[in-house]
Amino acid sequence: MSSVAISVDKVIKRFGDFLAVDELSFDVYGGEIFALLGPNGAGKSTTIRMILDILRPNSGQIAVLGGPITEKKKDRIGYLPEERGLYRNIRVIDMMVYLGTLKGMRASEARRRALALLEELDLPDHANSKVQELSKGMQQKVQFAVTVLHNPELIIIDEPFSGLDPLNRLVIRDLLLKMRNQGVAIVMSTHQMNQVEELADRMLMIDKGQQKLYGEVDDIRAQYAEHAIIVDGEGDWSALPGVASVKSNGRAGIKLYLKPDVQVDDVLAAIAQNDAYRITRFERAIPSLDEIFVRVVSGNAYVENVQQTYEEAMR
Amino acid sequence: MKKIIQIAKHEYLSNLKRKSFLFAAFGVPFIVIALMVIIFALQAATETTLEELGSVGYVDYSGVLAEAIEKPDVFMPFDGEVLAQEALEAEEIGAYFVVSEDYLTTGKVTIYSPGAASEELSEAIDAYLLANLRVSLSLPSNIPTERFANPVNLTYFIMDTGREASGNSIFFAAFMLPVVFLMVFMMGVQISGSFLMAGVVEEKTNRIMELLITSVTPFQLLVGKLIGLGSLGLTQLLIWIGAGLVVLSIGAGVGLEIFTNITIQPDMLVIMITYFILSYFLLASVMAGIGAVSASEQESRQYAGILSLIMVIPYFFIMEFMTNPQGAVPVILTLVPITAPIAAIMRMSFGTLPLEQLLLSYALLAVTTVLITWLSARVFRWAVLLYGSRPRAGDIFRAMFGRLEIGVTSTGNGQREQKEVVQ
Numbered sequence: 001m002s003s004v005a006i007s008v009d010k011v012i013k014r015f016g017d018f019l020a021v022d023e024l025s026f027d028v029y030g031g032e033i034f035a036l037l038g039p040n041g042a043g044k045s046t047t048i049r050m051i052l053d054i055l056r057p058n059s060g061q062i063a064v065l066g067g068p069i070t071e072k073k074k075d076r077i078g079y080l081p082e083e084r085g086l087y088r089n090i091r092v093i094d095m096m097v098y099l100g101t102l103k104g105m106r107a108s109e110a111r112r113r114a115l116a117l118l119e120e121l122d123l124p125d126h127a128n129s130k131v132q133e134l135s136k137g138m139q140q141k142v143q144f145a146v147t148v149l150h151n152p153e154l155i156i157i158d159e160p161f162s163g164l165d166p167l168n169r170l171v172i173r174d175l176l177l178k179m180r181n182q183g184v185a186i187v188m189s190t191h192q193m194n195q196v197e198e199l200a201d202r203m204l205m206i207d208k209g210q211q212k213l214y215g216e217v218d219d220i221r222a223q224y225a226e227h228a229i230i231v232d233g234e235g236d237w238s239a240l241p242g243v244a245s246v247k248s249n250g251r252a253g254i255k256l257y258l259k260p261d262v263q264v265d266d267v268l269a270a271i272a273q274n275d276a277y278r279i280t281r282f283e284r285a286i287p288s289l290d291e292i293f294v295r296v297v298s299g300n301a302y303v304e305n306v307q308q309t310y311e312e313a314m315r
Numbered sequence: 316m317k318k319i320i321q322i323a324k325h326e327y328l329s330n331l332k333r334k335s336f337l338f339a340a341f342g343v344p345f346i347v348i349a350l351m352v353i354i355f356a357l358q359a360a361t362e363t364t365l366e367e368l369g370s371v372g373y374v375d376y377s378g379v380l381a382e383a384i385e386k387p388d389v390f391m392p393f394d395g396e397v398l399a400q401e402a403l404e405a406e407e408i409g410a411y412f413v414v415s416e417d418y419l420t421t422g423k424v425t426i427y428s429p430g431a432a433s434e435e436l437s438e439a440i441d442a443y444l445l446a447n448l449r450v451s452l453s454l455p456s457n458i459p460t461e462r463f464a465n466p467v468n469l470t471y472f473i474m475d476t477g478r479e480a481s482g483n484s485i486f487f488a489a490f491m492l493p494v495v496f497l498m499v500f501m502m503g504v505q506i507s508g509s510f511l512m513a514g515v516v517e518e519k520t521n522r523i524m525e526l527l528i529t530s531v532t533p534f535q536l537l538v539g540k541l542i543g544l545g546s547l548g549l550t551q552l553l554i555w556i557g558a559g560l561v562v563l564s565i566g567a568g569v570g571l572e573i574f575t576n577i578t579i580q581p582d583m584l585v586i587m588i589t590y591f592i593l594s595y596f597l598l599a600s601v602m603a604g605i606g607a608v609s610a611s612e613q614e615s616r617q618y619a620g621i622l623s624l625i626m627v628i629p630y631f632f633i634m635e636f637m638t639n640p641q642g643a644v645p646v647i648l649t650l651v652p653i654t655a656p657i658a659a660i661m662r663m664s665f666g667t668l669p670l671e672q673l674l675l676s677y678a679l680l681a682v683t684t685v686l687i688t689w690l691s692a693r694v695f696r697w698a699v700l701l702y703g704s705r706p707r708a709g710d711i712f713r714a715m716f717g718r719l720e721i722g723v724t725s726t727g728n729g730q731r732e733q734k735e736v737v738q
Contacts, residue, residue: 081525
């Protein structure tokens, strides 16, 4: 891993009696996309605001780009808040240059970079338009361009893809990946799980201000994997050796719960040896982050439910 | 510092292009000049010239004209007002004037005329009386010397309407100048102050504030805005002063007595601009604070309106300022920071403002301005990220003097409010 971009250490934040962030610790590294997950009100925005020095923690330490945050360091951070806005009655290029200079860029440099970014985002003809003349999607792209205008080393984006159509989503995604590969640390706060699966390298899930899950996205998904496989095809699945129970999920495939001592490989071998079975799909039942999210957030209720299904199957 | 200048530049340039500014800076003086031209043209058209009057009678109670010299042919002496009035009604004369008994000390002369008397007539009376005053001087007397500088203190009595108008243009100038200054000053401070407030409210409602606040400190933002919009207000003030000087020189060139008597001393301009800068910072920083705290532009305007009402308080005491410029009320209003600019200029117009009072007024205003700007910056810092809910007075007070964090209200119902804020 490369340098530590953000280091949050046992941070606590209270608003009056309300505990918004409860002893949270995590690190974000350069060259990775880090997802900050959690339901509404979990403390995501509060955490981001503390990283950006808008709010001060009651206790704990936050280091950004190798030390406490300073005014100078804010020039190296790009931030796109969830509640977005732009000046309305001003030309796109003028606004971008102004916001760029506030990040310490020289006006000429900001202008050059802004034009290049607009080019990259398919907006070169709109540099001289007033912001209010742009469509919503275009405005979102301009907001994104403002965020990365000054070539920040750390980018923090609240809900990066909200309000974007699939095509523009791809454009932004590619840009994020490109910057990650250049070594930029990217934090995205979201509750849209498919984006995390697609993009994020590591993640932190919080709920009620507390850490719930933290680590590599793939590891976490594997950790939540059930002892089950998903197949599509023909055959009497319940008769297959090693299968404890069968659950059809329609288009999502047929889920085969395995007996505790049976390995996935054994099941595949059994299917291959028996002509009565044909498969078009075979995979481990790794839950989507959506499922994990629901499971973690709704606490034990869901887990117990799954456990119950599993135990019923075992009988 | 670099960022403050950048913010100032941006605020200056982007607001300079606003239609409302262009109208205020160029449109208003233009309309005022146009109106003045129309008014003077109309007045000139209704004035009766000396020739049209035919003969002009006069009644002298003072004795100055007893052995009159240099009497214009059209002037006819009468023995008493009754006779003159009869002659006027019989249209033997076009008008008459009465030189009062105490003329030598007061210079009091009253013109009775059926229509507005012309400048020509009053100039003729001036010249006639001045010539005869000189004769009186060679005799032993106790004539005050200012009588020569200003031989006649005219009162016009227009017969048609019974309306009395003082002809002493110096009085008019003294009365008008503070009014004009008040207007220019208020509009300058108001326009830039309200631009600042509207800008803050806009940045808050479209949430660009969050972006700004992670690039610069709230203090840099506030100071940058204050400087940028202050320069804008000053630009406007200078345009207006320029337009005013043009009007004056044109007016004086045309020979309108009103204008020839108005002289704006350079020291008065300097004092005006100094007051403008100081009280602009005072007012605008308060307005920025209000903008940060208010939920909408309409709401913020109401509070701003109260402020400007306080500023014009000295004007309600104009009689006091005219009759007794060194009295308690004018002195106090000169020293109270928010009323100081208007009060000081009014006192300078009606009399003199002692240097030590001027300096004390400056000092008090400057200290207050620094203090208020500092307090506003604290409220601003705290309130810029506060959305939706209107903070309570207690919270604002705590933000000024205590340790209330940015975008967070105090405890109590803080939790409900902080949800809106934080999430």
